[in-house]
Amino acid sequence: MKSGAKIVLVALAAGALGVVASIAMNGPGPLLGTEAGQRVVQEAYRATAPAPPAGVAVARRGDRIPAFTLPGMDGQPIPVPGTWAGRPLLINVWASWCGPCIEEMPELQRFHAQQDRNGVQVVGIALDDTAAVQDFLQRISVEYPILVDAPGPADAGVRLGNPKGVLPYSVLVSADGVLLKQRIGPFAHGEIDGWVKP
DSSP, X not given: OOHHHHHHHHHHHHHXXXXXXXXXXXXXXXGGGSHHHHHHHHHHHXXXXXXXXXXXXXXXXXXXXXXXXXXXXXXXXXXXXXXXXXXXXXXXXXXXXXXXXXXXXXXXXXXXXXXXXXXXXXXXXXXXXXXXXXXXXXHSOOOSOEEEEOOSTTSXXXXXXXXXXXXXXXXXXXXXXXXXXXXXXXXXXXXXHHHTOO
């Protein structure tokens, strides 16, 4: 097969994935609530996302997530996933200006409050300005840890497998640091409980 034909086939495949993703997100009976729909949309985003900067590792399902360090709300550096080694993590990437992110925060807090010392640790990563996050948390209080990162082509969301930067974005990470699940879009009430189960 000539290289021109290969390029056309790749472009057609990427276009088809884009159509499927559009239907999944906007069509009747959205597929985003299903694991299969999530996988289709994530692959479509991956196929059309710009390449990450050189040296930036982007995790995929089944991969160990790259270790990184971000400041907590007190400015102290917090290694991820190292701080919570030995516990499964639900990492939620959000921003104070993101409406769907704000809507799901009570659900994340509810789930967090139900976990014991060995349960799933919820961690929020705000792709935002620290002052804006502090102001937001004065109005909407959560008890799980919040870290802050600057949005961009190498932010924590990208490294956790979200190269398009769609928010909210959540991942489930095993106790030994392997990316198990990814989710684009907010959780509805009660949805996290079923999502974190194997």
